[in-house]
Amino acid sequence: MRARRPPPPSYLPGACCAAARTAAASGPDALLETLLESLLETLRRGGERLRALPPDRRLEAWRRAVTRLLDPSSTARRELDAPLAGAVRLSAPGLQAGLLAIASGMLGGSADELFRSASGRPPASHGDPALVVLASNLPGLALQTVLPALARGRPLIIKSSALEPYFAPALLRELAVAEPELAEAFAAITWAHGAPIESALLERCDPVLAYGGNAALDALRPRAAGRFVEYGPKISLGIVGAPASDEQIELLARDVALFDQRGCLSIQAVLSLAPIGRVAAALARGLDRQAGLLPPGPPTPDESAAVRRELDLAGMRGCEVIATRAGSIVVEPERALLATSPGRRFVRLYPLASIESLSDRLTGLSGALQGAAVAGIAPGEVESRLAPLGLSRTAPAGRLQETDARWHNGGVDPLEVL
Amino acid sequence: MRGNDPQSESDELVEEIAQRIGALGGEAGPATEADRRELEALAGRVLELQVQRVEAYRRLCRTRGLDLPAAGWSRPGAWRASPAVPARAFKEPELELWTAQPRIVFRSSGTTAGAHRRSEHHHPHPELYRRIVEASFPGACIDQGLLCGRERVPMLSLVPSLHDVPDSSLGFMIDHVLDRWGANDSLSALGTGGLDADGARAFLAEHAKSRRPVLVLSTALALARLLDALEERPLDHALAPGSVIFETGGFKGSERELARDDLLERSLDRLGVPPSRIVREYGMTELTSQAYTRVLAGGDPDTFHAPPWLFWWLVDPSTGEPVAPRREGLIAFFDLGNVGSISHLLTEDVGRAAGDGGFELVGRASDAELRGCSLTAEELLR
Numbered sequence: 001m002r003a004r005r006p007p008p009p010s011y012l013p014g015a016c017c018a019a020a021r022t023a024a025a026s027g028p029d030a031l032l033e034t035l036l037e038s039l040l041e042t043l044r045r046g047g048e049r050l051r052a053l054p055p056d057r058r059l060e061a062w063r064r065a066v067t068r069l070l071d072p073s074s075t076a077r078r079e080l081d082a083p084l085a086g087a088v089r090l091s092a093p094g095l096q097a098g099l100l101a102i103a104s105g106m107l108g109g110s111a112d113e114l115f116r117s118a119s120g121r122p123p124a125s126h127g128d129p130a131l132v133v134l135a136s137n138l139p140g141l142a143l144q145t146v147l148p149a150l151a152r153g154r155p156l157i158i159k160s161s162a163l164e165p166y167f168a169p170a171l172l173r174e175l176a177v178a179e180p181e182l183a184e185a186f187a188a189i190t191w192a193h194g195a196p197i198e199s200a201l202l203e204r205c206d207p208v209l210a211y212g213g214n215a216a217l218d219a220l221r222p223r224a225a226g227r228f229v230e231y232g233p234k235i236s237l238g239i240v241g242a243p244a245s246d247e248q249i250e251l252l253a254r255d256v257a258l259f260d261q262r263g264c265l266s267i268q269a270v271l272s273l274a275p276i277g278r279v280a281a282a283l284a285r286g287l288d289r290q291a292g293l294l295p296p297g298p299p300t301p302d303e304s305a306a307v308r309r310e311l312d313l314a315g316m317r318g319c320e321v322i323a324t325r326a327g328s329i330v331v332e333p334e335r336a337l338l339a340t341s342p343g344r345r346f347v348r349l350y351p352l353a354s355i356e357s358l359s360d361r362l363t364g365l366s367g368a369l370q371g372a373a374v375a376g377i378a379p380g381e382v383e384s385r386l387a388p389l390g391l392s393r394t395a396p397a398g399r400l401q402e403t404d405a406r407w408h409n410g411g412v413d414p415l416e417v418l
Numbered sequence: 419m420r421g422n423d424p425q426s427e428s429d430e431l432v433e434e435i436a437q438r439i440g441a442l443g444g445e446a447g448p449a450t451e452a453d454r455r456e457l458e459a460l461a462g463r464v465l466e467l468q469v470q471r472v473e474a475y476r477r478l479c480r481t482r483g484l485d486l487p488a489a490g491w492s493r494p495g496a497w498r499a500s501p502a503v504p505a506r507a508f509k510e511p512e513l514e515l516w517t518a519q520p521r522i523v524f525r526s527s528g529t530t531a532g533a534h535r536r537s538e539h540h541h542p543h544p545e546l547y548r549r550i551v552e553a554s555f556p557g558a559c560i561d562q563g564l565l566c567g568r569e570r571v572p573m574l575s576l577v578p579s580l581h582d583v584p585d586s587s588l589g590f591m592i593d594h595v596l597d598r599w600g601a602n603d604s605l606s607a608l609g610t611g612g613l614d615a616d617g618a619r620a621f622l623a624e625h626a627k628s629r630r631p632v633l634v635l636s637t638a639l640a641l642a643r644l645l646d647a648l649e650e651r652p653l654d655h656a657l658a659p660g661s662v663i664f665e666t667g668g669f670k671g672s673e674r675e676l677a678r679d680d681l682l683e684r685s686l687d688r689l690g691v692p693p694s695r696i697v698r699e700y701g702m703t704e705l706t707s708q709a710y711t712r713v714l715a716g717g718d719p720d721t722f723h724a725p726p727w728l729f730w731w732l733v734d735p736s737t738g739e740p741v742a743p744r745r746e747g748l749i750a751f752f753d754l755g756n757v758g759s760i761s762h763l764l765t766e767d768v769g770r771a772a773g774d775g776g777f778e779l780v781g782r783a784s785d786a787e788l789r790g791c792s793l794t795a796e797e798l799l800r
Contacts, residue, residue, distance in 0.1 A: 137792055233793040234792070235793040261792075263792055264793070268793070305735035305748060305783055306783070308738050312478055312481065312482075312504050312507075313504055313507055313510070315477055315480070315481030316477055316478045316481075316503070316507055316513055317512075318474075318477050
C-alpha cells in the first residue's frame with residue numbers, strides 16, 4: 001500500500017471543516033456545492049460575530065496572535081518554522097527577519113490608527129466573505145489583509161499558494177485561540193490552480209483580492225464575478241543622492257537581502273547620483289554583511305542558471321561586475337534600459353545624471369513601481385517625481401520592507417476595498 | 419587563421435562548412451569517426467573566427483577567465499571549453515553578434531517577451547542556411563511513402579511565408595522547402611489574413627480523393643486550428659497513406675494550451691495521419707540548424723536527433739557544468755551553421771538524453787518561480 005499524501009494545512013471554521021477539506025480536493029460537484037454553501041454561511045455568521053466584537057478586543061486578539069507567531073520559542077512558531085522556511089526557501093534568520101519586517105509595524109500605533117480610520121467609515125455594503133488569493137513569494141503575506149478585515153469587520157476566505165500553505169492557517173488558528181469570537185470569521189485553504197472550488201468562489205465572493213504574477217492574475221481576472229483587486233508584479237529601487245554616506249549605501253543591501261530579493265519591495269536596481277565606483281564598493285560591503293546576518297536560502301537550479309546568464313550577458317556588454325557568494329552587482333551604462341534582477345541578491349547599478357532625469361529614466365516602469373529606498377536624498381524629492389509611476393512607498397535605506405498598517409500596497413486602500 | 423585576407427578566409431571557411439555539410443547529405447545519422455574529426459576541426463576554426471570578430475564574445479571569454487588568443491581556440495578540442503552564450507544575448511542587438519556583414523535578419527515571434535524584445539539573428543550566410551535545410555530536411559521528413567516515385571510532393575503550408583513575415587527564420591526555411599521539393603499545386607494557407615481554412619480543406623480533400631500523399635508543414639498551433647476547422651467540416655476521406663505532418667513550435671505563449679496527445683489523436687481522427695508520420699522539428703531563431711524526430715525511420719516520436727554538424731549536450735543549471743549521466747539539464751548547442759554569428763549557445767530549454775543519441779524536451783527554465791508579486795524581466799517587457 002502506498003501512503004496517501006496528507007492534505008495541505010488549512011483553517012476551516014465550524015462543522016464544515018473536515019468534510020470541506022476532502023471536498024475541496026476532489027469531492028463530487030454536489031458535495032462541493034453543499035460544503036461551499038456551508039462554509040459561506042458559517043463565515044457570514046462569523047462575520048456578524050466579528051462585527052459585534054468591540055474593536056479594542058479585535059485589536060487585542062490580533063496583537064496576541066501575531067506576537068505569538070513572531071516568537072520563535074512559541075509552540076505555534078516551532079511547528080511552523082521548518083515547513084514555512086522550506087516553502088519560501090529562506091534561512092532561519094532570513095525567515096525571522098522577514099516576518100518581523102512584515103509584522104512588527106502592524107502591532108504598533110499604525111494598527112490603532114487603521115482601526116480608528118475604519119470606525120470613521122460607513123459600514124460595508126454587505127457582510128459576505130471576500131476572497132484573498134495569496135502569492136507564495138513572501139511568508140506572512142496574509143497579515144496584510146487579515147488586519148484590515150478585522151478592522152472593517154469583513155470575513156475572509158484566504159487561498160494560500162499550494163507552494164506555501166502554512167502561514168495563513170497558523171495565523172487564523174492563533175487568532176481563534178486569542179479570541180474565540182473570531183473562530184468562524186476567517187478560513188484558509190488551498191487548492192490546485194483550476195480546481196472546481198476556485199471558479200465557484202470567484203463567482204460568489206466580492207471582492208476578490210489577488211496577489212501574484214501576471215500569468216496568475218490573468219487566469220483569475222476573467223472569472224471573478226465581482227470586484228477584482230490586483231496586487232500584481234511590481235519593482236522597487238534604491239535611489240542614492242550625491243551626499244549619501246557609505247554607511248547609508250551599505251544599508252541598501254538590507255532591502256536587497258531581505259526575503260532573498262523576492263518581495264515587491266525588494267530592491268532590484270539602484271540609481272545613483274553619487275560616484276558609481278564608491279556606491280558599488282559600499283553596496284558590495286553591505287551585501288557581504290547581510291550574508292552574515294541573513295544567510296541566503298537555497299537557490300533553485302533555475303535561479304542559479306538565471307544569475308549565471310545575467311552575469312554572462314553583463315560581461316558581454318562590458319559592464320563592471322562584482323560577483324561574490326553574498327550577491328552580485330552589475331554596473332550598467334548610464335543610458336541602459338532599466339532591467340529587472342534575476343534574484344539571489346543581484347543588483348543592477350545605474351548612474352543617474354541628475355535628480356530631474358529620474359522620472360524620464362523610469363518611464364518604462366509606469367504602474368509597475370512599488371517602492372524606493374533612499375540614501376542621501378530627501379524622500380520628498382523622490383516621491384514627487386515617482387508618484388505618477390505608481391510609487392506607493394518611500395523609506396530610508398534599509399527600512400523599505402518594514403511596512404506598517406498604513407501602507408497602501410500598490411496604492412490600494414485595504415479598508416476601501418473591504 | 420590561414421592566409422592574409424580576413425574576408426576571403428572567412429568566406430573560405432563558410433564554403434568548407436557548406437561542402438562538408440553537403441557531403442554528409444540527408445543522412446542525419448551518426449557521423450563516421452573521420453567525419454567527426456573533420457567537423458571538430460571546423461568547430462575550432464569557427465570559434466577562432468568568432469573570438470576574433472565578435473567583441474562581445476571576446477569579453478565573455480575574458481569574464482570567464484578564458485582569455486586565450488583567438489588562435490588558441492582552434493587547437494583540437496579547445497572549442498569544447500569555450501563559453502556558451504546565453505540565447506537571450508540575441509535579444510540585445512547592440513552586442514553585434516555577427517562575424518560578417520549580415521544579409522538577412524531573423525526575429526523570433528516575440529510570443530513570450532513582447533514584440534519589442536524579440537531575439538534577432540543577424541545572419542550573414544543565407545545560402546548556408548539553405549544548404550543545411552537541403553542536407554537535413556529530406557532525411558527526416560520525406561520518404562518513399564510520401565514521394566510515391568515522384569520527385570516533388572504536394573505540400574500544404576500553414577507557416578507564413580517570408581513575403582508575409584520577412585524576418586521569420588521558419589518562413590525562410592519553409593519557403594525553401596516548398597521551392598526545392600514542393601509540387602506545383604502546393605498551397606500556402608496561412609498568411610497575414612490568418613488561416614485560409616476553406617482553401618486548406620479543399621487542398622486536403624482533393625488530394626485525399628486522388629489518393630496522393632501530401633506533406634503538411636505547420637506549427638503546432640496552426641495545426642490545432644486546422645483540426646478545429648476540420649471538426650466543423652470534416653474531410654470525406656482520410657489523407658492517403660504515406661502523408662506526413664511536419665510540426666514545429668509548440669504552443670508557447672499562445673492563447674491556448676493543447677496537450678500533445680490530443681493533437682496526435684485529432685490528427686489521426688481528422689486527417690488519418692498516425693503519430694508515426696508526424697515529424698517534429700526543434701529549431702530556434704538563434705540557430706541555423708535544426709533537429710528532427712526520426713519517426714519515418716521508426717524512431718521514438720519524442721526524441722530529437724541533431725545532424726552531425728550540430729553538437730549538443732546538457733548543462734546542469736545549478737553549476738553550469740555538463741550534467742551527470744541520466745540527469746536533465748539546459749540544452750547547449752555548437753552549431754557550425756552559425757559560423758556567421760555565435761555557434762556556442764546555451765538555450766533555456768530543459769532536456770534529457772535519450773538512449774539512442776538524441777534528446778527529449780522536458781520543459782523550459784523559468785525565472786518566475788516563487789517571484790509572485792515581484793516583477794520579473796518577462797513581466798516588465800509585457
